[in-house]
Amino acid sequence: MIEELAALGVSEVDILTWATFVAAAAIGSGAGWFFLRGSPFWSRVFGTLSLGAFIGTCTLVWRPPPADAELDVPLPERIRDRGYASSDSCRACHPGQYESWHDSFHRTMTQVATPQAVRAPFAGQVLSERGRNFQFAQQGGGFYVREVSTPDPIEVDEAFFEHAARVVMTTGSHHMQAYWFEAGDGRLEQIPFVYLIREERWLANSDSFLEPPHAEDDDLVRYTWSDSCVTCHSTGGPWDARDDHPDTTPEATITELGISCEACHGPAQAHVEANRSPARRYAMRGKETTDPTIINPANLPNRRSSSVCGRCHSVHPDGQGIRVHDFRPGELLDEYLSIGPMFDMVDQAGEIGDVEWLPFDERDTVGSFWRDGSVRVAGREHTGMVRSGCYLQGDMDCTSCHSMHDSDPSKQLAGPATDDEMCTGCHADVALDPTAHTHHAAESAGSRCVNCHMPYSAYGLLMATRSHRMDGPAATGLGGRARPNACNLCHLDRSIGWASVLLSRWYGAPMPTTAEREDELAAGLHWMLRGDATQRAITAWHVGWEPARSASDISVLRPALEALLSDPYSSVRQVAGASLTRIDEHVALDMSAIAADPIAPTLSDTALLSLQLERDDTSVAIPE
Numbered sequence: 001m002i003e004e005l006a007a008l009g010v011s012e013v014d015i016l017t018w019a020t021f022v023a024a025a026a027i028g029s030g031a032g033w034f035f036l037r038g039s040p041f042w043s044r045v046f047g048t049l050s051l052g053a054f055i056g057t058c059t060l061v062w063r064p065p066p067a068d069a070e071l072d073v074p075l076p077e078r079i080r081d082r083g084y085a086s087s088d089s090c091r092a093c094h095p096g097q098y099e100s101w102h103d104s105f106h107r108t109m110t111q112v113a114t115p116q117a118v119r120a121p122f123a124g125q126v127l128s129e130r131g132r133n134f135q136f137a138q139q140g141g142g143f144y145v146r147e148v149s150t151p152d153p154i155e156v157d158e159a160f161f162e163h164a165a166r167v168v169m170t171t172g173s174h175h176m177q178a179y180w181f182e183a184g185d186g187r188l189e190q191i192p193f194v195y196l197i198r199e200e201r202w203l204a205n206s207d208s209f210l211e212p213p214h215a216e217d218d219d220l221v222r223y224t225w226s227d228s229c230v231t232c233h234s235t236g237g238p239w240d241a242r243d244d245h246p247d248t249t250p251e252a253t254i255t256e257l258g259i260s261c262e263a264c265h266g267p268a269q270a271h272v273e274a275n276r277s278p279a280r281r282y283a284m285r286g287k288e289t290t291d292p293t294i295i296n297p298a299n300l301p302n303r304r305s306s307s308v309c310g311r312c313h314s315v316h317p318d319g320q321g322i323r324v325h326d327f328r329p330g331e332l333l334d335e336y337l338s339i340g341p342m343f344d345m346v347d348q349a350g351e352i353g354d355v356e357w358l359p360f361d362e363r364d365t366v367g368s369f370w371r372d373g374s375v376r377v378a379g380r381e382h383t384g385m386v387r388s389g390c391y392l393q394g395d396m397d398c399t400s401c402h403s404m405h406d407s408d409p410s411k412q413l414a415g416p417a418t419d420d421e422m423c424t425g426c427h428a429d430v431a432l433d434p435t436a437h438t439h440h441a442a443e444s445a446g447s448r449c450v451n452c453h454m455p456y457s458a459y460g461l462l463m464a465t466r467s468h469r470m471d472g473p474a475a476t477g478l479g480g481r482a483r484p485n486a487c488n489l490c491h492l493d494r495s496i497g498w499a500s501v502l503l504s505r506w507y508g509a510p511m512p513t514t515a516e517r518e519d520e521l522a523a524g525l526h527w528m529l530r531g532d533a534t535q536r537a538i539t540a541w542h543v544g545w546e547p548a549r550s551a552s553d554i555s556v557l558r559p560a561l562e563a564l565l566s567d568p569y570s571s572v573r574q575v576a577g578a579s580l581t582r583i584d585e586h587v588a589l590d591m592s593a594i595a596a597d598p599i600a601p602t603l604s605d606t607a608l609l610s611l612q613l614e615r616d617d618t619s620v621a622i623p624e
Contacts, residue, residue, distance in 0.1 A: 071112065071142065074168045074182035076225070076234070077253045083267030084236040084255040090268065093275065098261075100405040104412070106259035108173035110233045115141050117170050119177050120195035120202065124156050127193050129204045130216055134191065135160075143167040145181060145191050167191070169225070169257070171233055174410075175461045176208060180225055188225035196462075199578075199591065207570040207595045210459060210537055210622040226252040231321055232312035235260040236267075238325060264308050264404070266295040266329040295329040302397035307333035309398040310382030315368045315375060317342045318361045333382075343387070346373055353480030353532075354618045364623045370457070370483035372476060374469045376534055377622055378460025384468035394426065423449040439506050445547035446490065455486035456542065459534055460624045462574055464541040475500030475512055477523060480532045480616045484523070489542050492524030493552040499523070521611075524552065528560040529611040533620040537572045540564050544579030554583055563603040563612060569620075570595050 080086055091098040101107055111117035122138040128151045135148045137156045146164035148154055165181040169188060172178055176194045183189040192205045206214055206221065223229075230238045236255025255262065262268050271293040275281050284291055290299045297305045310333045311324050323336040334340065345362060346369045349355070353371070355363045368377045375384045382398070390396040401422050403414035417425070424431035430449075440446030452473050456464035473486040475496050487499035497519030503509040518526055527539040542548045543561050561583075564576035577589045593599075603609050 068141070070166055071114075071168055074166075074186075074188065075112065076188070076230070076238075076257070078256060079236075079253055080255060080269070081253075082236070082239070083269045084262055085267070085269040085272050086256055087235075087260040087262070089272045090261045097405050101261060104404060104409045105174040106263075106404070109171065109259050110229070110257040111170050111173070112257065113143055113167045113170050113179065117173070118143055118167070118179075119170075119173065119197050120179070122167075124153050125202075126151050126153050127202055127204075129192055129206070130214070130218060130220055132192075132220065134193070137161070137164065143179070145179070171229055173197070175463075176203075178205070183224070190223040190225075192220045201592055203574075203592075203595055207574070208462065209624055210533060210569060210571040210620060212533075212619050212621065213568050213570070230254065231324065232259075234258065235263040259312075264295075264297055264329060268294060270294075297329065297397075298399050300330065300397075302391065302395045304330060304332060305399060306382055306385065306391070306397040307331065310386075313379060313398075314339075314382040315342065315365065315377070315380045318363075318365050339383075339386070343373065353482075353616075355481075356619060364621075367621065368623055369481075371479070371481045372474075372483055374457065374467055374471075374483050376458050376481075376483070377624060378458045378463075378465040379624070380458070381468035384458075385470070388468070388470040390426070390470050420449050423453075439502075445550070451490065451547065452486050455484075455489050456545070457483050457486075457489070457538060459538055459622055462571060462578070464538045464545075472507065472509075473499070473503060474509065475503055477527065477535070478518060480618050482535075484527055484535060484538055488523035489539075490548050490551045492539065492542060492548055493522045493556045495519055495521055496523050496526070522556055524557045525560050525608070525611065528557070528564060529608060530614050530616060532616040532618050533567075533569045533572055534622060535616075536564060536567065537569070537575050540572060540576040540579050542579075543576075544582035549583060558583070559603060559605060559608055563601065563608070565589075565594060566598040566601045568598065568617075573598060 078086075087098065087101070108117070120136075122136040122143045122145075124135065124137050126133050126135045126148060128134075133148050133151050135146050135153055135156075137144050137146075137160060139161055144161055144164035144166055146160060154160065167179045167181050169180040170177050171180070171190075172194075175198065176196050178194045179191045180188040181191060190205065193202050194205050194208050195202055205223070226238065230252050234254040234257055238252030238254055271291065274293045275284075275291075290296060295308075297308045300308075307327075308329045311327050314333065314337070316324065317338055320337050324333075327333065327336050342365060346366055349358060349362070349366045350371045350373065352358065352366070355367045358366055368375060368380065368383075370376045373387065375381075385391050385396070385398070388396070390400075399414070401414060402412045404412060406415060407413055408415075413419070414422075420431075420434075430437045434447055435442050438447040438452070445451055450466060453470050454466045454468065455473075457467045458465045475485055475487070476482055477484045477488060477496055485496070485499060487503065488494060488496060491499070495518050500509070500512055504511045524539055524543065527535040531539065540561060543552075543554065543557050558580075561576050561580055565573050565580075567573050567576070573594045574591060577591055577594045581587050581589060603612060
């Protein structure tokens with residue numbers, strides 16, 4: 001019944017509103033008829049109808065006050081403006097799509113800090129970072145943080161909350177979650193700690209990034225919502241609130257927290273207004289053309305379709321991130337970002353291992369890439385895909401493999417096709433005899449298309465993620481910023497020279513010179529002991545990855561993995577510790593202690609020690 005009414009343009013909110021009106025009017029009329037008994041008949045009728053109409057009308061105009069003003073007031077102002085209508089307007093006509101989006105991590109990317117949204121414990125504990133101490137506590141449905149003078153908890157009483165800041169907003173709900181409070185200047189500032197959801201532990205924000213170790217007396221970095229996260233973690237805008245509403249806080253104005261319908265389909269107000277007409281909706285059903293009042297990425301040419309995702313899932317060249325504020329679905333992303341010149345700059349820096357040699361305004365951009373031009377930062381899948389043959393010579397776009405509405409929320413892979421079927425739909429010749437192409441057993445990890453053509457060679461959120469530059473394996477990985485190759489990310493106990501011989505024999509790949517390969521040393525040892533910080537982190541993650549554990553002699557790799565617990569980079573230590581617990585269930589580690597400080601070196605093998613002395617200590621900071 002509801003869906004039939006929705007087809008007529010009647011929303012669930014409308015149904016509830018009018019049902020409440022009718023019920024209230026009926027109750028009011030009944031009460032009037034009862035209390036006016038004994039009055040003249042027409043007076044009784046008039047009084048009854050008047051009371052019923054009055055009470056019913058009250059239900060239409062009355063709006064409850066905000067349930068929690070302390071929580072609501074500091075949040076970015078959310079307005080339906082500039083063509084945006086919000087996801088609420090989509091629900092009535094598109095209930096299935098609304099529900100699948102509602103279950104997604106896109107929706108929960110940014111939320112009001114309610115008990116349902118906050119994943120971390122605020123239990124009176126004190127967390128310390130760079131000589132400053134912060135105590136966390138909960139009162140009713142509110143979450144609070146207060147800077148205290150010592151690492152010892154103080155009493156959580158009324159006085160505590162008088163001097164504490166209320167957490168009003170969260171970012172993240174899948175891997176880690178960050179928390180925002182209102183700072184003195186009216187901006188939302190991030191608490192200097194994040195919560196790792198899967199591991200159920202707090203972590204200093206600086207230790208969640210792959211970046212050089214900081215000095216104890218370094219100031220904490222201040223992250224403000226409107227200066228960074230707002231671009232990709234909200235919908236509509238961001239607009240400067242003071243342009244139209246000068247009395248608001250300095251925070252940006254948006255339409256919705258989180259990534260909602262209009263982030264992908266564009267401003268929907270015109271669509272909502274046009275489709276209030278049942279006649280128009282009926283007429284549109286018989287047409288093969290799409291509705292021109294809304295954008296459906298699945299119906300766009302591949303460059304425009306992938307641009308919708310690329311607005312957020314791409315490398316923004318230095319200083320250009322603000323340009324995507326004006327991007328709208330259906331447009332081309334390279335009309336806003338200098339994507340071609342960015343790739344030229346990256347390719348020209350292909351021989352440079354240390355980005356510190358580059359001009360300052362190029363470092364973050366070039367540092368986001370391996371020397372071969374592949375992205376090494378997680379979450380920038382669009383930037384990898386647009387350099388792939390499947391995109392350049394074919395029609396591939398993000399929706400070729402991913403779906404918001406017909407997928408599991410975790411990876412959003414479009415079903416029911418398997419990973420391989422997503423590839424063999426176009427590469428049918430490979431499907432006829434896969435082992436002849438892969439040279440691996442048909443059911444093994446080595447015969448999965450993505451493991452060879454989309455290896456886990458990008459880094460972010462304390463893990464390796466798949467490259468979306470779909471290319472063939474090459475015997476790469478020697479030297480700083482050199483991408484670890486797909487073959488040796490499985491066969492960690494084999495050398496890069498071993499991989500180069502097989503790639504040449506099987507696929508006619510050119511053999512690198514002796515200086516460009518390592519014929520004897522296991523690639524896993526090379527990357528964990530000699531590599532730069534990104535190579536060390538990604539390799540450490542792979543030691544715990546099941547296909548690599550099955551294909552490699554882990555006993556050869558374990559000493560190097562254990563040695564990474566003393567690495568100067570906190571992220572490397574944490575990734576190594578997580579993999580160590582995966583390969584040996586008897587190992588128990590205090591991950592919070594490992595994140596905070598390196599442990600004493602444990603490497604005793606002379607040969608391995610000599611390799612570690614050759615470690616590439618070039619400064620690496622992955623701009624996640």
